[in-house]
Amino acid sequence: MNADQHTPVALCRTCGEPVNERDRFCEECGRPDPTTPKTPPLGTALPHASRRPAPGGALQAPDPVPRQARSPERASGPTPPPGEGGAAGGPCVDCGGGAVGADGYCEQCGLRQPSGREHVEAEAGRFGAAVSDLGLRRSRNEDAFALAALPAGVCAVVCDGVATAPGSEEASRLAAEAALDVLTARVTAGADPRGAMRDAAARAGEVVAGLPGDPDSSPACTFVSAVVDAAGITVGWVGDSRAYWLSPAGSCRLTTDDSWASSMIEQGAMSAEDAWADRRAHVLTAWLGADAGPLDPHVAAFRPTGPGLVVLCSDGLWNDLPEPSDLAAVALTGREGPLDAARRLLRAALDAGGHDNVTVAVLRYPPPGPSRERGR
Amino acid sequence: MSDFPEFTVRVDQNPYLPAGGREMHAIVSVEARSSGGPGPVAAAAGRAPAAEIIMIDTSGSMSYRGKMAAAKRAARAAVNVLRDGVHFAVVAGANRPRMVYPQGERLVRADAASRRGAVDAVGRLEAAGGTAIGSWLRLADRLFTGHDAVAEGAVKHAILLTDGKNQHESDEELDAALRLCAGRFLCDARGVGTDWDVAELRKITSALLGGFLDVPDPADLEADFLAMTRAAMGKQVADVALRVWTPQQARLRFIKQMVPAVEDLTGRRSESGAQTGDYPLGAWGEENREYHLCVEVQPGDVGRQMRAAWVKLVAGDQVLASGNVIAEWTDDEARSTRINGRVAHHTGQSELAEAIQQGLEARREGDEDTATARLGRAVVLAREVGNQQISGLLDKVVDVVDPARGTVRLKRDVAKADEMSLDTRSVRTVRTRHGDEAGG
Secondary structure: OEEOOOOEEEEOOOOOOEEEOOOOEOOOOOOEOOOOOOOOOOOOOOOOOOOOOOOOOOOOOOOOOHHHHHHHHHHOOOOOOOOOOOOOOOEOOOOOOOEEOOOOEEOOOOEEOOOOOOEEEEEEOOOEEEEEEOOOOOOOOOEEEEEEEEOOEEEEEEEEEOOOOOOHHHHHHHHHHHHHHHHHHHHHOOOOHHHHHHHHHHHHHHHHHOOOOEOOEOOEEOEEEEEEEOOEEEEEEEOOOEEEEEOOOOOEEOOOOOEHHHHHHHOOOOOHHHHHHOOOOOOEOOOEEOOOOOOOOEEEEEOOOOOEEEEEEOHHHHOOOOOHHHHHHHHOOOOOOHHHHHHHHHHHHHHOOOOOOEEEEEEEEOOOOHHHOOOO | OOOOOEEEEEEEOOOEEEOOOOEEEEEEEEEEEOOOOOOHHHHHHOOOOEEEEEEEEOOHHHHOOOHHHHHHHHHHHHHHOOOOOOEEEEEEEOOOOEEEEOOOOOOEEOOHHHHHHHHHHHHOOOOOOOOOHHHHHHHHHHHHHHHHOOOOOOEEEEEEEEOOOOOOOOHHHHHHHHHHHOOOOEEEEEEEOOOOOHHHHHHHHHHOOOOEEEEOOHHHHHHHHHHHHHHHHOOOEEEEEEEEEOOOOOEEEEEEEEEOEOEEOHHHOEEEEOOEEEEEEEEEOOEEEEEEEEEEOOOOOOOOEEEEEEEEEEEOOEEEEEEEEEEEEEOOHHHHOOOOHHHHHHHHHHHHHHHHHHHHHHHHOOOHHHHHHHHHHHHHHHHHOOOHHHHHHHHOOEEEEEOOOOEEEEOOOOOHHHHHHHHHHOOEOOOOOOOOOOOO
């Protein structure tokens, strides 16, 4: 909670006044992270992605111009409806009278305006959906997701900003976006999803490491991603955001956390019960960020024998519902659409206390065939 | 203005309030460092023009206990550390003030010749007459005013030495002089011996943004004068203010300087814009100061966040550094009940100063019960905040029966100097390690 003053090194992106390297707010206009490139408040999720799977449901020849394959999806990225989200310069949604400064605080009543990330939903056709929510105890949502349809399936990324590091709200959003770009381009071009996943994690890591930050607490986030197509499921992860496989025939976790508790259990140093009861349990052993060291993402591929759902989630969900069977009971009971399943999982986390931000992506396996993909 | 020191602002607080919570406390630490890096050359380059007036009490009582001789040594020492180019004067104070050096009512530029002239003139001082401090301050103000045309933005600093009460003018005359001089120059003071009035000197230096100390032994004056003059010579920017923005519907309950000494700034506000007020902080060299700010805000919903205050350090229109005080409402009791260690520490220091001053006042008025209770409380607080100097001074005024519970007995025979020392130093605080969160 300090704003340091050092030698000016750049100009504020909002008002053009000189700002210092470690300034967290512009002195002149109050913009947070004044030297960070300004990005739209949303854009992580890609709802209603326009691309359809190729006829036949199988992987087709690579798109001859991958760039074109990405552009319509990018163009369809959501932007907050006008008047929502207390955009800088607009009137305050609380007192109605004050202008909102670039750092999101009303210049009259002082209240921080909603960012537009309090609750975000998106769908990629019938292939998958994702929901991200502030939860009940946090003042900002540092989780982010990105979701897109592929020619023959769907891919999604969930990132969870590390709350103790300033700037992690941006980190998670930019990481999810960057990773999705790589995944959609590479998989659409016919690359092996496992390789695409490594490239995607590496790119996300670069983006986060490049964010301006305090040397003692660089912006950081976790990362989990999945590509689901007819050939199977590929997941990649760094940190403690998780992927689960949920099906009526049996459910399981697909990832192992990069966390203190996991490593204690893995080494046999502690019982699971003791490890999870320790206050260091959630300390990350790997993450994306400038202080993360060399990145070595985990990648795994699966080919389920029957239909089911892949769930990617931040710890805001699995903290309260850690067991695959608990998640399955919620996700698989009720209406079938992935968005409904994601909303039910969010509801369950909120009912359990909503202590943290909650983000859930639900992807269907196998991807629904084109014959059933009418009318969207 | 590129040679200002480099300022940083740091805010320590627990931003979490319970649902419906209104009162937000924060410690604002301000640090100024020479931008040119360490070393005397860089420091000299960054110095603002300065003017210094040394005021020596020459009332009749100064002739006892070697006070006059010590005051002369101290004044000479101060003159000798004035750097070249500083404009200065030496004034003798009695019923009426008198120019010691130079002879006319003006300041003179310091160089080898003028320093020698001033030293010689100081040697000829003799003690006679009474004490009328308001008239001394008025003369200092006239001298500085005459100098203003020469060096705009100069650090204007005065040193005042007295050994007695302000008996030869009315309280109203002194108060009027303080109103005239406040904001015009800074004044540090020293009380030598035991016949001066602690509250009076506190009032003078508080109005003139300075500090004061007791010097029971005249032999210590010289070192004190050297330290004060060197500190004044090290100032690099004359007039700094703390500009505080608060939300509409909010009320700044208080803002106190806590380090190096407790000083309530709340009443010094001057409005400086929509929802902002400025609090003068005087001149700055390389130094650290800390401020305790308390703002009362309108509660927001659980989960909402508010900027409860936005503090900026300003010199004229230039913002030197800034920091945010944030409030966030939560229903997580573990968060909202946590007390920031530095807030707790400074709250304790404030209360300690109050307990000592009230205890000594009660003791003077013969109210032994109140005196015992307040000084007992001070014993507990001094231990809590780790202020060993105050603990030691309290030991000279009370017998401590139970230091943890604050059970004390008033001592029968207390040296006047010890009581004055405790009173004087009650406002001087100790620093805590940065990031210390060990409050509770």
